[in-house]
Amino acid sequence: MDKNTLLQVWPIPAFDDNYIWCIHDGKSALLVDPGDAVPALAYLKQQNLTLTGILITHHHADHTGGIAQISKTLGGSIPVYGPANSGIEGLTTIVMQDDKVEISTPRISLKVFEVPGHTLTHIAYFANMQANVVEPMLFCGDTLFASGCGRLFEGTPTQMTESLAKFAALPKNTLVYCTHEYTLSNIRFALAVEPNNLNLIDWAEKAKALRSQNLPTLPTTIGQELQVNPFMRCDQPELIAAAKEVSGVQDLPTPAHVLAVIRAWKDRF
Numbered sequence: 001m002d003k004n005t006l007l008q009v010w011p012i013p014a015f016d017d018n019y020i021w022c023i024h025d026g027k028s029a030l031l032v033d034p035g036d037a038v039p040a041l042a043y044l045k046q047q048n049l050t051l052t053g054i055l056i057t058h059h060h061a062d063h064t065g066g067i068a069q070i071s072k073t074l075g076g077s078i079p080v081y082g083p084a085n086s087g088i089e090g091l092t093t094i095v096m097q098d099d100k101v102e103i104s105t106p107r108i109s110l111k112v113f114e115v116p117g118h119t120l121t122h123i124a125y126f127a128n129m130q131a132n133v134v135e136p137m138l139f140c141g142d143t144l145f146a147s148g149c150g151r152l153f154e155g156t157p158t159q160m161t162e163s164l165a166k167f168a169a170l171p172k173n174t175l176v177y178c179t180h181e182y183t184l185s186n187i188r189f190a191l192a193v194e195p196n197n198l199n200l201i202d203w204a205e206k207a208k209a210l211r212s213q214n215l216p217t218l219p220t221t222i223g224q225e226l227q228v229n230p231f232m233r234c235d236q237p238e239l240i241a242a243a244k245e246v247s248g249v250q251d252l253p254t255p256a257h258v259l260a261v262i263r264a265w266k267d268r269f
């Protein structure tokens with residue numbers, strides 16, 4: 001296999017609305033957050049791919065539940081990368097902020113971001129452009145969704161704001177591989193927050209068309225999310241105004257204050 005063969009990223013549907021992302025070069029493959037071993041193993045077999053590693057973003061069972069069965073089925077020597085202090089069973093390599101994950105087959109170099117908020121030990125993996133990656137790629141777990149963000153089960157609005165700011169600083173053309181197909185319901189909420197956002201209105205039509213054909217709305221891009229995602233726009237006047245109106249609080253001095261209001265609104269939407 002030519003080392004410059006472009007990497008492919010394929011969504012393996014799992015449960016009701018999860019995607020297990022498979023990064024491969026046609027021969028060897030990585031899985032991101034295999035919550036269910038059955039569809040993941042079936043895909044690898046069907047495509048004749050050899051699994052060489054598993055990347056885990058956070059401890060929730062729908063992201064980790066397949067690790068043991070996959071490792072057992074494939075021989076038990078698959079490296080499993082994941083966050084420290086997360087209680088995840090089966091990790092072989094703990095990774096932290098700014099660590100580089102260097103995989104030889106498929107050849108890819110990924111940088112680790114610590115992104116607390118959804119959980120306290122949540123991490124994300126970023127692949128910048130390289131020989132076989134023409135657009136940067138982000139595997140963000142449940143931190144960022146198309147037009148939404150993860151619930152704050154463990155972290156604070158300030159932590160989530162800082163985590164999303166790390167993503168906002170990535171190249172605008174970064175492809176974002178979120179782990180749930182929540183896009184249409186996220187868009188419904190985003191439109192309640194910003195009914196006059198023309199980019200969002202346009203995106204709503206495109207996303208509906210994709211889902212009506214049962215196609216994924218992912219990956220999204222950082223540039224797109226900065227235009228349509230309320231949780232990535234907490235520094236924008238429209239968002240600040242909407243947060244003040246819905247909360248009745250006029251003093252929202254930072255994006256984290258705005259995100260706290262918007263996230264609480266979404267939780268009861």
Ligand SMILES: [Zn+2]
Nearest residue numbers: 058060118142
């Ligand atoms: Zn989760």
